[in-house]
Amino acid sequence: MPKLVPVNQTRVTFLSRSVNEGYARAVLAAFLTQLDPTVPQLADIKTAVSEAVTNCIVHAYPGTLGPVQMDITLFEGGVVRVVVRDRGVGIEDVARAMEPLYTTGDPEERAGLGFAVMQSFMDSVRVASRPGHGTRVTLVRQLERRA
Ligand SMILES: Nc1ncnc2c1ncn2[C@@H]1O[C@H](COP(=O)(O)OP(=O)(O)O)[C@@H](O)[C@H]1O
Ligand SMILES: [Mg+2]
Known part of the structure; x- marks a missing residue:
């Protein structure tokens, strides 16, 4: 794989409140x-990133609030x-968490399809997590050139 050359980068941090899912989407789109x-x-x-952000909001800080950080980097070649x-x-168990339909949330509210959605919309989805320390989800997508 050719070396990726970064062209532009931004970072936002926000509290794990559900209202900030829309904020993250707006920043991404902008x-x-x-x-x-x-x-x-x-x-x-936007759909894939929303799933990742929602997971931080819903699962990362049970009963409390904490920071969520989103880094967007654009590389040469789109x-x-x-x-x-x-x-x-x-x-x-990250492998298990990524299985379709697996959820530790309320099954009435959570479909367990967040990671499946991310995988279907992105070229690559990597998850690194340390129990008690946090989770990092890396989503990569190459934009095909317009016809
Ligand atoms: N940021 C996170 N922090 C802690 N647990 C997470 C996080 N993201 C995902 N998980 C775990 O992975 C499971 C599967 O996530 P997902 O596929 O999005 O389904 P859902 O969110 O509907 O449960 C969650 O139920 C949760 O146990
Ligand atoms: Mg989810």
Whole structure:
């Protein structure tokens, strides 16, 4: 794989309040504007990032609030990388957590499909987590050139 050359980068940090899911989406959309993405490309990336951010909001800090950090880096050739991280409870078994339909949340509210959605909309999804220390989700997508 050719070396990725970064072109632009931004970082935001916000509290794990559900209202900030919309904030994260807005920041993402605003920053990606410079790539002139198609409507479907933008929708895909926003959907995937929303799932990662929602997981920090819903799962990382049970009964409390904590920081969520989102880093967006644009590389030459239209490659977008979004890293979403928290300092929450972490995930004991990442492989299991990523299985479709697996959830530790309320099954009435959670479908257990967040990671499956991320994988379907992004080229790569990497999850690193340390129980008691937090979770980092790295999402990468190459935007195909417009016809
Ligand atoms: N940031 C996170 N911190 C702690 N646990 C997480 C985090 N993200 C995901 N998980 C765990 O992975 C499981 C699967 O996540 P996901 O596929 O998004 O399904 P859902 O959010 O519907 O439960 C969650 O139920 C939770 O146990
Ligand atoms: Mg989820």
